[in-house]
Amino acid sequence: MQEIETDVVVIGAGASGLTAANTLMAEGLSVTVLEARDRVGGRLWTDIIDGATLELGGQWVSPDQTALLAMIDELGLDTYSRYREGESIYVAESGTVSRFDGDFPVEVSTQKEVQRLIDTMDELVAGFDVQAPWAHPKASEFDSISWRDWLAEQTDDREARTLVSIFIADGMLTKPAHTFSLLQALLMAASAGSFSNLVDEGFLLDKRVVGGLQQVPLRLAARLGERVHLGQPAQKIRWDENSVTVVSDALTVRARHAIVAVPPNLYARINFEPALPALRQQLQQHLSFGLVIKVHAVYETPFWRETGLSGTAFGPHMTLHEAYDNTSLGSTGGTLVGFVSDAKADAMLALNPQDRRAHLLECFATYFGSQALNPIVYFESDWASEEWTRGAYAASFDLGGLSRYGAALRTPVGPIHWSTSDLAAEGFQHVDGAIRVGKETAAAIAAQQRGE
Numbered sequence: 093m094q095e096i097e098t099d100v101v102v103i104g105a106g107a108s109g110l111t112a113a114n115t116l117m118a119e120g121l122s123v124t125v126l127e128a129r130d131r132v133g134g135r136l137w138t139d140i141i142d143g144a145t146l147e148l149g150g151q152w153v154s155p156d157q158t159a160l161l162a163m164i165d166e167l168g169l170d171t172y173s174r175y176r177e178g179e180s181i182y183v184a185e186s187g188t189v190s191r192f193d194g195d196f197p198v199e200v201s202t203q204k205e206v207q208r209l210i211d212t213m214d215e216l217v218a219g220f221d222v223q224a225p226w227a228h229p230k231a232s233e234f235d236s237i238s239w240r241d242w243l244a245e246q247t248d249d250r251e252a253r254t255l256v257s258i259f260i261a262d263g264m265l266t267k268p269a270h271t272f273s274l275l276q277a278l279l280m281a282a283s284a285g286s287f288s289n290l291v292d293e294g295f296l297l298d299k300r301v302v303g304g305l306q307q308v309p310l311r312l313a314a315r316l317g318e319r320v321h322l323g324q325p326a327q328k329i330r331w332d333e334n335s336v337t338v339v340s341d342a343l344t345v346r347a348r349h350a351i352v353a354v355p356p357n358l359y360a361r362i363n364f365e366p367a368l369p370a371l372r373q374q375l376q377q378h379l380s381f382g383l384v385i386k387v388h389a390v391y392e393t394p395f396w397r398e399t400g401l402s403g404t405a406f407g408p409h410m411t412l413h414e415a416y417d418n419t420s421l422g423s424t425g426g427t428l429v430g431f432v433s434d435a436k437a438d439a440m441l442a443l444n445p446q447d448r449r450a451h452l453l454e455c456f457a458t459y460f461g462s463q464a465l466n467p468i469v470y471f472e473s474d475w476a477s478e479e480w481t482r483g484a485y486a487a488s489f490d491l492g493g494l495s496r497y498g499a500a501l502r503t504p505v506g507p508i509h510w511s512t513s514d515l516a517a518e519g520f521q522h523v524d525g526a527i528r529v530g531k532e533t534a535a536a537i538a539a540q541q542r543g544e
């Protein structure tokens with residue numbers, strides 16, 4: 093068992109933990125990072141599957157994600173725009189397939205209702221403090237009604253409700269709309285600047301990073317060198333008011349502070365001695381991960397472009413509710429990516445792999461034609477089966493949890509601090525938020541060390 097003495101021990105080498113570790117190093121503090129996996133990056137993972145380079149986890153960057161954009165710049169990385177020329181596809185509940193550009197091709201009355209709901213959400217978000225949703229004058233009221241039921245109060249137009257709901261339920265929190273509150277939905281929208289930003293895929297999925305978004309954690313880890321220890325899941329944290337000892341298979345690390353930079357659903361995977369305070373134990377049990385499968389299909393050519401299609405498709409009633417052209421810069425082939433969320437993902441995961449693949453390729457074929465049935469590479473990113481993540485994209489509160497526990501989310505327990513995108517305000521559930529929280533957590537520790 094190797095023993096290490098350090099100022100700060102960071103548990104988790106995702107974007108958040110590595111940002112915190114780099115910030116602390118720049119402040120002159122010594123750091124040691126323990127990572128459970130045999131790679132860094134956590135939910136950022138750019139891998140080669142059967143010869144195709146795929147973004148298995150997070151990949152897109154939007155213009156408001158200024159912390160991530162600054163980091164990309166600082167690390168000397170380049171970005172490029174997602175392919176989005178041409179018309180998109182919409183599949184209605186009836187199964188009718190339509191091409192469109194601009195508003196969804198639904199009844200004009202439904203289009204008007206969708207816009208009215210977007211405007212209503214934008215107004216609510218405009219007066220929303222993303223740093224303290226629990227302090228909203230109507231926090232308790234907004235946290236006791238589900239997103240589904242609130243939408244049902246706003247309009248009788250079922251299709252309009254479905255279209256608006258999907259942007260937060262299937263598209264972001266990846267949970268059914270009856271399982272989280274209006275307050276949680278408002279935090280999601282406010283963290284992206286507005287609800288309009290969330291429904292604008294041109295804005296939200298604007299840029300990609302050359303070489304993949306995992307370049308960010310890879311380059312951050314390279315700066316830390318031997319301070320990062322792979323294959324070392326933290327099993328135990330012994331702590332008192334002034335110090336902390338973290339134990340993994342091969343290491344015992346003694347430090348003044350610890351940063352637990354893992355998603356909150358994994359806190360209980362670590363033994364804390366003494367146990368964490370009651371409020372903390374309760375809080376953690378009200379946060380849970382969503383579920384989404386990211387489906388990749390690579391073809392000899394981006395054949396959809398030949399008929400003027402952008403590769404963007406929506407089908408709120410389809411198993412694969414959204415799809416995009418995900419061809420990487422410089423690739424001669426064409427890649428489609430699609431997403432299957434929450435209960436639809438449960439149903440897919442219950443199938444055997446062959447049947448699941450056949451069903452999901454049928455979805456791509458419904459959107460883009462029968463050529464989609466024959467990819468040269470096919471892959472499903474199933475993060476729920478990953479021991480060190482267990483879901484996707486991120487964690488959020490159940491009904492009532494945000495107003496009840498939100499204020500305590502990032503409060504340190506003695507020398508133990510918490511850092512991950514799941515606890516962010518701006519950039520909540522995104523890499524931008526992981527970086528922001530990493531920087532803020534490190535700054536708080538550095539200030540404490542300076543005696544401020």
Ligand code: FDA
Pocket residue numbers: 103104105106107108109126127128129132133134135136148149150151152153324325326327353354355358361362386473475480481483484485486511512513514521522523524526
């Ligand atoms: P993250 O989970 O990345 O890192 C935590 C690290 O802790 C992991 O490396 C894990 O192995 C490690 N760990 C866990 N337990 C441990 C233990 N006991 N001891 C030691 N180490 C331990 N975001 C975005 O901005 N744009 C996008 O397009 C997308 N798309 C997207 C798609 C998919 C499929 C996913 C899964 C996620 C996204 N995201 C995204 C979200 C984004 O990837 C995510 O918010 C951040 O990468 C989270 O970074 P963190 O460092 O907070 O956690």
